Amino acid sequence: MIDQWFKSDLQDIYKQHTIAVFIDESGDAEFLLKIFGAEYTIQQANTELDELHIKYLIEKVQPSNERFLIYTRSKKDALKFIREYCETCGCLEIRYLQNYIKDKVHQILNLNINLPKEELIAAAKVSVGKDRTYWMDLSHKGATEIFDLNKELLPFVHDPDTYSEEKYDAQLRETFYRKVNELLGQDYLSKPAPTLAGEVVKAMLDGLAAGCCNKTLESIYKGWLDSVSYRGSFNGYLGSYKLSSDLDIWNVSIHHPFRQVDERWLAEVGQNISDKTNMSTTLARLRQRNQSRQAQALGICFWRDVIALLEFDPKDIAYLSAFSECVEFYKKHFCKLDTAIRNLYAEFLNKKELLEPFQELYKEHASVFLDKWFRFFRDYQETQTGALQRIIDDAGGLKTAAIVGDGVAYEIAELVAAKVKGSANLRKEAILADIPSETENNMSRIYMANGVTEAVQGNREKYLAAQNPDVSIDFIRLDEVTEEACSGQVLICTYKDIDDMGEKLQQKALKYFPETIDFFAEKISVLLASGYAKVYLITDHGFVLTGLLSEADKISVSPIGDFEKAERYIRTEIKQTDLTPALIEAEKSYKQFSYLYFAKNINPFKTPGLYGFSHGGVSPQELVTPYFCWEQSGASAASLSVSIENKGDLKDVTGELFSIKIQADKGAGDLFSRERKVYLVFFANRAQVNKSDVFTIQRNERITKEYTFDGYSEIEIQLLDAATKQQLDRAVVKQNEDRDLGGLL
Incomplete structure (x- = not known):
């Protein structure tokens, strides 16, 4: 605020003169010259020669509207060549800056400030650009308000040298350093800025480790992790910090940044995982840690998975009395444990001592649930056959997209659903896959309703297209999806990354799953935004993970006769009558084999291949x-209905030009059915070749648009809503090959 006072004093001179002399005997007020920029021509006169030169410059440009400010540290009586300007124009004389400050605060704000000279001058420098509340706080709270350490410390520790040099002059810098030392509870010693910054961060980390961090330092810490600009410097400090060897890990702040403390917590929780008495207290602390924004910012997110395993109560499994109930229980409850253990495998697969107790707990829960699952497994009936045909039949004339994933487990789909953007209504149901749950068999069931197992994807697509000759179907890869909808009424998108990565990389692929989940969610959002009224996500099968696997976990069986053994199933030519352990049997022909056998758990059969996924x-x-x-909400039903009126005429067009007549109905008379913004999209050979501008059609209005064939003999036109990209109508335009020859024949 001192800048405002100083400018006001000078303005009193400049109201009548173009020259002012600023006498600063102590030199403490020189910083005020920086507040003017190019507003005045500033000249410094510290010697007689300087004075003479300035007088020459001023006289040379007179008369002129240019305003001069002459700064000098000489006393008025000692001035020679510019003394006359003091008398004839005006002079602002500040002998002692601290007195000038006190007088202004008292005169203008009616406040008394009692601070030592150095602190008062520092306060004045900091006050530049601030309002009266700064001085009021300073009057009531004292010198601690000179620097707002909550704002100043973070940029300082981020880049100590640059911040100190650019922000403060030497005097202000020393005062700032003194305040920082006061905060740290230590005496002031002159030291390099990086050294002091390191002491600040050490005090911060020491406090977090001890669970008693200074409030200001804790605030800086939280702001640091939230900051995009400063976040990068934190890891360097953290990497060089050493925790005390006798640290009490349960006294550490819940928002601490030390991953090694989290892992020590995890180890103790694992060691005491059966201690139900004390687990409730431990869980309360773990929930706090899981909710910590600082932990999440540092990528420490595994506590939600640990909590899911610890909180799961298996007693409800006992009440399951039918296979359908087992399916619903899996969807609503148990699949969350699959997510949790998958995440923990990704995080700690190379740290057996940390992972093992939680894997054992997961297997205990799985064993209880699978006992019920297989007790009612006789009622299992696959619902996968003809899945895509059902989607096509249910399209109801609306543009529909189906994503057919490979290995997208139910728990993965739940995570995808949580990230899909938009307001579409989500219906979550399940399909029971055919057995064995492997790609060739299950993809055949999804695409083909005739029971044939087809190894070639292209042949599956040809079968589906042949079964629906009146439906336009596009087949593309999911990574080819863009914001522009394809021409067909139905779009089938395939994506095989999960299964491919799992089979090639096994459990090493787990670290890539989050990216795949984001990819699915993004593409579903794009499809919904590009005009598809319905978007489905289905898959051929899920997967199991073996995690930490011992030889004892592998199921060793010796079938008789010709057989083929995979990790999760065995095909045999003849029926097995004496297999140990007891397996699930199913009759199903494939090549020369007639029977299938499956384990009643999630362990693999002993095979020569890799294990994991x-x-x-x-x-x-x-x-x-x-x-x-x-599915897009039904709000559009209340919108004005618009259609292509002359579809019949468009099927037989003579010449190069054709007209499209677009008709709006009478509407309901409400706000939503008064008008509609629409546009046309043109396709030839299933590729987009043109698009109209957006135009508005009023209720009961007909609009005619003219276009040319541009070398195409057949064009499909789609009428789309401009806001939702919903397909309102479509028509096919065909050019009559028998040209109008104007009676020449």
Whole structure:
């Protein structure tokens, strides 16, 4: 605020003169010259020669509207050549800056400020650009208000040298350093800025480790992790910090940044995982840690998965009395444990001592649930055959897209659904996959309703297209989806990354799953935004993970006769009568084999291949697959109905030009059916070749648009809503090959 006072004093001179002399005997007020920029021509006169030169410059440009400010540290009586300007124009004389400050605060704000000279001058420098509340706080709270350490410390520790040099002059810098030392509770010693910044961060981390961090330092810490600009410097400090060897880990702040403390917590929780008495207290602390924004910012997110395993209560499994109830229980409850253990495998697969107790707990829960699952498994009936045909039949004339994933487990689909953007209504159902749950078999069931197992994807697509000759179907890869909708009424998108990565990389692929989940969610959002009224997510099968696997976990069986053994199923030519352990049997012909056998758990059969990510078995993780449908809300039903009126004429057009007549109905008379913004999209050979501008049609209005064939003999036209991209109508324009020859024949 001192800048405002100083400018006001000078303005009193400049009201009548173009020259002012600023006498600063102590030199403490020189910083005020920086507030003017190019507003005045500033000249410094510290010697007689300077004075003479300034007088020459001023006289040379006179008369002129240019305003001069002459700054000098000489006393008025000692001035020679510019003394006359003091008398004839005006002079602002500040002998002692601290007195000038006190007088102004008292005169203008009616406040008394009692601070030592250095602190008062520092306060004045900091007050530049601030309002009266700054001085009021300073009057009431004292020197601690000179610097707002909550704002100043973070940029200082981020880049100590640059911040100190650019922000403060030497005097202000020393005062700032003194305040920082006061905060740290230590005496002031002159030291390099990086050294002091390191002491600040050490005090911060020491406080977090001890669970008693200074409030200001804790505030800086939280702001640091939230900051986009400063976040990068934190890891460097953290990496060089060493925790005390005798640290009490349960006294550490819940928002601490030390991953090693989290892992020590995890180890103790694992060691005491059976201690139900004390677990409730531990869980309360873990929930706090899981909710910490600082932990999340540092990528420490595994506590939600640990909590899911610890909080799961298996007693409700006892009440399951039918296979359908087991399926619903898996969807609503148990699949969350699959997510949790998958995340923990991704995080700690190379740290056996940390992972093992939680894997054992997961297997205990899984064993209880699978006992019920297989007790009622006789009622299992696959619902996968003809899945895409059902989607096509249910399209009801609306543009519909179906994503056919490979290995998208139900728990993965739940995570995808949570990230899909938009206001579409989501219906979550499940399909029970056919057995064995492997790609060739299950993809055949999805595409083909005739029971044939087809190894070639292109042949599956040809079969589906042949079964629906009156429906235009596009087949593309999911990564080819863009904001522009394809021409067909139905779009089938395939995506195989999960299964491909799992089979090639096994459990090493787990770290890539979050990216895949984001990719699915993004593409579903794009499809909904590009005009598809319904978007489905289905898959061929799920998967199981073996995690930490010992030889004892591998199921060793010796079938008789010709057989083929995979990790999760066995095909045999003849019926097996004496297999140990007891397996699930199913009759199903494939090549020369007639029978299938499956384990009643999630462990793999002993095979020569790799272990980790597998499918083909009959666990709920492999068989319960997503049948999710996002459907645009019915709000558009209240909108004005618009259609292409002359479809019949467009089927036989003579010449190069054709007209499209677009008709709006009478509407309901409400606000939503008064008008509608629409546009046309043109396709030839299933590729977009043109698009009209957006135009508005009023109720009961007809609009005619003219276009040319541009070398295409047949064009499909789609009429779309401009806001939602919903397809309102479509028509095919065909050019009559028998040209109008004007009676020449």
